[in-house]
Amino acid sequence: MATNASFLENFTNLLEQGVPFVCVTMVDAVGSTPQDPGSRMLVLESGLHSGTVGGGRVEAKAIVEAQAMLDDPEAAPTRFADWNLQRDVGMTCGGVVRLFFEAYNHAEWNVAVFGAGHVCQALTRLLLTLPCRITVFDSRAEWLDRLPQAATLRRVEEANMASRVAELPANTFVLSMTMGHKLDRPILEEIFRSGRVFPYLGVIGSKSKAAVLRRELLDAGIPEEQVRSFHCPVGLPLGTNHPAEIAVSIAAQLLQVRDEWMKERLKSAKPLAAAKS
Numbered sequence: 494m495a496t497n498a499s500f501l502e503n504f505t506n507l508l509e510q511g512v513p514f515v516c517v518t519m520v521d522a523v524g525s526t527p528q529d530p531g532s533r534m535l536v537l538e539s540g541l542h543s544g545t546v547g548g549g550r551v552e553a554k555a556i557v558e559a560q561a562m563l564d565d566p567e568a569a570p571t572r573f574a575d576w577n578l579q580r581d582v583g584m585t586c587g588g589v590v591r592l593f594f595e596a597y598n599h600a601e602w603n604v605a606v607f608g609a610g611h612v613c614q615a616l617t618r619l620l621l622t623l624p625c626r627i628t629v630f631d632s633r634a635e636w637l638d639r640l641p642q643a644a645t646l647r648r649v650e651e652a653n654m655a656s657r658v659a660e661l662p663a664n665t666f667v668l669s670m671t672m673g674h675k676l677d678r679p680i681l682e683e684i685f686r687s688g689r690v691f692p693y694l695g696v697i698g699s700k701s702k703a704a705v706l707r708r709e710l711l712d713a714g715i716p717e718e719q720v721r722s723f724h725c726p727v728g729l730p731l732g733t734n735h736p737a738e739i740a741v742s743i744a745a746q747l748l749q750v751r752d753e754w755m756k757e758r759l760k761s762a763k764p765l766a767a768a769k770s
Contacts (some may be wrong), residue, residue: 562596603664
């Protein structure tokens with residue numbers, strides 16, 4: 494088994510590199526089992542990275558379950574599995590194991606911002622203090638260059654920002670904060686016409702801007718249900734029009750929606766398997 498020091502080093506390296514992985518921990522074992530409680534392994538999309546929870550069939554089954562979590566963008570980030578080694582795993586051992594699966598750098602809080610202007614500059618710096626990964630799109634290299642360097646921030650220079658909608662993960666919180674509604678509308682149209690549904694979709698602007706956008710989208714043939722689905726104005730009703738205060742209000746709304754979204758995901762999560770006594 495890998496030493497605790499080597500496990501922590503591998504865990505930290507994967508976490509900092511942003512590589513999606515699952516940490517599998519044997520939290521309990523009863524009867525004859527191939528490993529003791531506390532044994533751990535790290536699993537990538539490609540398979541076992543390091544560590545062990547016993548080898549053989551139980552480990553092979555745990556690896557498959559971990560890979561299934563990584564393959565599902567809607568999967569809850571944590572799960573327990575209770576397996577009877579004879580009945581559920583097909584081993585001759587008569588024991589029962591309880592495993593804890595915890596996914597990192599995957600299906601996490603992703604935020605995409607279209608437009609790198611003043612509010613984006615303030616919002617990005619605030620979001621970098623929170624556990625999320627941020628992507629900012631803009632056609633203006635000089636504004637992207639003003640953003641800070643960070644492992645959790647990706648800056649993308651793109652003239653046709655709507656073309657980038659297809660690459661966004663399904664769990665992305667999307668903000669359109671471009672130079673005006675003529676640039677925001679193509680992004681919204683692409684989202685709606687492609688059938689993308691994100692946990693959060695917002696456009697910076699006033700109620701008047703929202704009315705214009707919704708009217709133009711309706712005229713373009715977008716169904717009213719979709720036209721009513723995005724936030725505009727964005728942010729909670731607090732603060733002034735100072736970019737930093739707008740950023741605080743938007744971040745607060747994102748957190749509010751994220752927490753509700755996570756609760757719903759956890760409610761729908763099912764155990765991997767339940768051992769019968």
